[in-house]
Amino acid sequence: MAISFQVSKTLKDTQARVGRLQTPHGVIRTPAFIPVGTQATVKTLTPEELKDIGVQIILGNTYHLYLRPGEDLIKSAGGLHQFMHWDRPILTDSGGYQIFSLEGLNKVSEEGIKFQSHLDGSTHFLTPERVTQLQIEMKADIIMTLDECIPYPFEYKQTKKSMERTNRWAERCKKTIQNSKFKIQNSKPALFAIIQGGTHQALRKEAAKKLVELDFPGYALGGLSVGEPKEIMWEVISYTTPLMPENKPRYLMGTGTPVDLVLAVGLGLDMFDCILPTRLGRAGTAFTSQGKVVIKNAEYSKDFTPLDPECSCYTCKNYSRAYLRHLFKAEEILAQRLVSLHNLYFYNKLMEDMRKRIKEGSFNQFKKDFLRKWENQRRSPNAEL
Amino acid sequence: MAISFQVSKTLKDTQARVGRLQTPHGVIRTPAFIPVGTQATVKTLTPEELKDIGVQIILGNTYHLYLRPGEDLIKSAGGLHQFMHWDRPILTDSGGYQIFSLEGLNKVSEEGIKFQSHLDGSTHFLTPERVTQLQIEMKADIIMTLDECIPYPFEYKQTKKSMERTNRWAERCKKTIQNSKFKIQNSKPALFAIIQGGTHQALRKEAAKKLVELDFPGYALGGLSVGEPKEIMWEVISYTTPLMPENKPRYLMGTGTPVDLVLAVGLGLDMFDCILPTRLGRAGTAFTSQGKVVIKNAEYSKDFTPLDPECSCYTCKNYSRAYLRHLFKAEEILAQRLVSLHNLYFYNKLMEDMRKRIKEGSFNQFKKDFLRKWENQRRSPNAEL
Numbered sequence: 042m043a044i045s046f047q048v049s050k051t052l053k054d055t056q057a058r059v060g061r062l063q064t065p066h067g068v069i070r071t072p073a074f075i076p077v078g079t080q081a082t083v084k085t086l087t088p089e090e091l092k093d094i095g096v097q098i099i100l101g102n103t104y105h106l107y108l109r110p111g112e113d114l115i116k117s118a119g120g121l122h123q124f125m126h127w128d129r130p131i132l133t134d135s136g137g138y139q140i141f142s143l144e145g146l147n148k149v150s151e152e153g154i155k156f157q158s159h160l161d162g163s164t165h166f167l168t169p170e171r172v173t174q175l176q177i178e179m180k181a182d183i184i185m186t187l188d189e190c191i192p193y194p195f196e197y198k199q200t201k202k203s204m205e206r207t208n209r210w211a212e213r214c215k216k217t218i219q220n221s222k223f224k225i226q227n228s229k230p231a232l233f234a235i236i237q238g239g240t241h242q243a244l245r246k247e248a249a250k251k252l253v254e255l256d257f258p259g260y261a262l263g264g265l266s267v268g269e270p271k272e273i274m275w276e277v278i279s280y281t282t283p284l285m286p287e288n289k290p291r292y293l294m295g296t297g298t299p300v301d302l303v304l305a306v307g308l309g310l311d312m313f314d315c316i317l318p319t320r321l322g323r324a325g326t327a328f329t330s331q332g333k334v335v336i337k338n339a340e341y342s343k344d345f346t347p348l349d350p351e352c353s354c355y356t357c358k359n360y361s362r363a364y365l366r367h368l369f370k371a372e373e374i375l376a377q378r379l380v381s382l383h384n385l386y387f388y389n390k391l392m393e394d395m396r397k398r399i400k401e402g403s404f405n406q407f408k409k410d411f412l413r414k415w416e417n418q419r420r421s422p423n424a425e426l
Numbered sequence: 427m428a429i430s431f432q433v434s435k436t437l438k439d440t441q442a443r444v445g446r447l448q449t450p451h452g453v454i455r456t457p458a459f460i461p462v463g464t465q466a467t468v469k470t471l472t473p474e475e476l477k478d479i480g481v482q483i484i485l486g487n488t489y490h491l492y493l494r495p496g497e498d499l500i501k502s503a504g505g506l507h508q509f510m511h512w513d514r515p516i517l518t519d520s521g522g523y524q525i526f527s528l529e530g531l532n533k534v535s536e537e538g539i540k541f542q543s544h545l546d547g548s549t550h551f552l553t554p555e556r557v558t559q560l561q562i563e564m565k566a567d568i569i570m571t572l573d574e575c576i577p578y579p580f581e582y583k584q585t586k587k588s589m590e591r592t593n594r595w596a597e598r599c600k601k602t603i604q605n606s607k608f609k610i611q612n613s614k615p616a617l618f619a620i621i622q623g624g625t626h627q628a629l630r631k632e633a634a635k636k637l638v639e640l641d642f643p644g645y646a647l648g649g650l651s652v653g654e655p656k657e658i659m660w661e662v663i664s665y666t667t668p669l670m671p672e673n674k675p676r677y678l679m680g681t682g683t684p685v686d687l688v689l690a691v692g693l694g695l696d697m698f699d700c701i702l703p704t705r706l707g708r709a710g711t712a713f714t715s716q717g718k719v720v721i722k723n724a725e726y727s728k729d730f731t732p733l734d735p736e737c738s739c740y741t742c743k744n745y746s747r748a749y750l751r752h753l754f755k756a757e758e759i760l761a762q763r764l765v766s767l768h769n770l771y772f773y774n775k776l777m778e779d780m781r782k783r784i785k786e787g788s789f790n791q792f793k794k795d796f797l798r799k800w801e802n803q804r805r806s807p808n809a810e811l
Contacts, residue, residue, distance in 0.1 A: 082753060085763075108754065110727075114728065118746065124746075124751075134456075199770075342495075342499070345502070360511055364511075367466065367495040371467075371783070373465055374470045378470075411752060
């Protein structure tokens with residue numbers, strides 16, 4: 042077995058569930074948030090800081106790491122964990138999303154994707170086999186199938202064709218890992234399949250059916266948060282999540298805000314990654330118990346209270362809003378560190394709280410309270426949720 | 427008494443000495459290096475990281491902090507220590523150097539300096555009294571007199587006129603602190619006088635004589651490292667240091683490289699500040715036991731050894747040169763953090779080693795070994811010292 046997953050409790054009034062995902066580099070308690078470490082670093086932070094926050098798993102990106110520093114270097118380093126000094130689980134994204142969304146031409150064939158590097162315009166060709174091999178060599182705990190990502194709006198015929206190809210690629214990824222002799226601590230990395238199908242329920246159903254038949258150790262919902270209206274995103278999540286096996290981890294890719302996470306957990310999803318906490322952190326926007334705080338705003342110039350009075354993170358215990366605002370105005374790097382740290386702490390604490398409330402059976406109340414609170418924030422004049 | 431200073435040992439074969447400087451926020455063992463925290467942060471690092479390295483005192487800059495975030499805010503925060511979450515000693519520079527060296531017009535009169543902000547071009551007027559008051563309000567432990575800084579080469583008549591004005595300003599700064607009722611933990615901040623006089627021995631002598639008569643708790647050597655040849659800088663340091671009282675701390679401002687520090691300690695200087703370790707660290711240049719390492723160089727691309735194999739800092743214990751190089755190439759902020767941290771550790775360890783060797787009476791041998799080692803580095807093809 043690559044990994045093992047046990048759901049220890051599923052609620053009846055929502056689909057929320059708590060689980061335990063065992064990987065070669067340790068256990069992940071679900072629902073779990075996965076901070077993004079695209080280039081072999083979660084931007085601005087050290088692994089020790091992430092561990093202090095309680096981060097269980099981080100995400101690396103095959104596309105970026107393949108281009109720079111390259112597979113050979115990571116392999117020589119002994120894998121991504123050793124290269125970046127992180128000893129907890131790593132999930133690597135296959136790079137499909139990046140190939141299609143970053144600048145540079147790309148050309149898809151049944152065999153694979155020919156694309157230009159966003160760094161230097163050089164031409165590369167990646168196949169499902171090669172992408173799987175790359176992820177295996179990086180020694181990630183959880184790896185993803187190569188998927189074709191088409192832009193929104195998802196025209197039916199194109200979406201169907203692309204989804205069917207993504208499914209065939211998933212099968213090729215699976216064969217690659219089956220044939221691989223590589224093991225980390227006596228187990229192979231777990232290959233998760235990505236369900237595509239755009240905003241078409243029939244296509245999502247077809248994709249899920251095929252991939253479930255192929256029996257992957259985990260399933261991901263891909264192709265969302267790409268510009269579609271939020272209502273449509275939730276519609277797709279609502280009808281696709283029940284198509285994912287109950288006994289396997291369910292991973293919602295690239296989403297979302299704190300509200301998104303609470304809603305998605307309520308629908309029975311287990312894993313989430315998103316750049317929001319770190320990207321907004323570097324820009325000076327903090328997620329707090331009182332809603333978003335845009336620290337550069339003049340209203341905080343003489344505010345000696347913490348970023349979030351209810352928060353126990355290092356930033357909130359030691360620094361004032363006025364000081365953080367000064368650091369941002371003075372373009373000091375410490376500012377980006379401190380708010381990124383706070384935001385990841387906030388996200389991680391939110392997941393912890395949800396796990397606790399699911400175990401206690403009171404998640405539905407938590408969800409109602411949380412949404413009411415954030416809905417009020419949204420209505421307040423200074424919020425920009 | 428503002429501060430107390432005891433020299434516990436002075437060597438005979440060099441002028442090197444170890445001392446103990448008691449300030450309101452704690453003891454500084456000298457010789458000591460003072461990392462630069464211009465804008466109320468030592469760039470990229472937290473106070474905890476500085477303390478882990480063993481940093482005893484940091485430097486804040488009155489010019490920068492006066493312009494941004496402004497005296498009122500720092501006063502409201504309860505002083506610079508509380509504002510920036512640093513509880514060890516702080517020395518503030520008076521801002522003279524910045525007023526004269528940063529962009530923007532300035533006009534000096536006997537009363538003070540009219541100048542334009544480098545941030546927004548706004549006009550300001552600072553007098554010796556006002557600069558002293560600003561530093562008192564920031565609650566720094568050691569504060570500096572306002573000095574006029576003229577550009578190199580130091581024309582004799584202009585240098586003499588400027589030095590004499592600097593001395594009169596020092597007297598006015600002294601009166602200001604004498605008249606101030608302000609105290610931190612029952613003591614006033616210690617006002618150090620800055621000896622000017624350019625590259626003219628007679629003028630340095632005149633400046634020192636006058637300032638020693640005025641009896642300050644510490645003396646600084648200013649107006650160096652401003653473009654003069656290194657030989658001339660050492661000539662000035664060599665004849666000026668003995669003019670500074672033996673029973674007072676002697677502070678060499680704005681210098682220097684590791685070799686500079688070893689030479690200056692040998693001449694009997696006690697305190698040093700310099701932007702080099704942090705500025706070069708952010709640019710990816712590390713000071714190591716093997717000389718400078720420019721981490722972006724291709725030669726380190728597959729080098730899995732630490733930045734400095736002889737170093738015990740966090741960076742060297744956990745990361746390889748290849749990883750650090752990757753982070754720099756990928757423009758990741760963690761790179762700047764890790765090399766800044768290493769460089770400050772290197773500087774602090776160097777001071778520690780010197781204190782130890784002075785106590786043991788073997789500093790002269792240490793100095794010879796150190797200089798020989800660095801001289802060899804300089805001759806090696808990859809060094810750029």
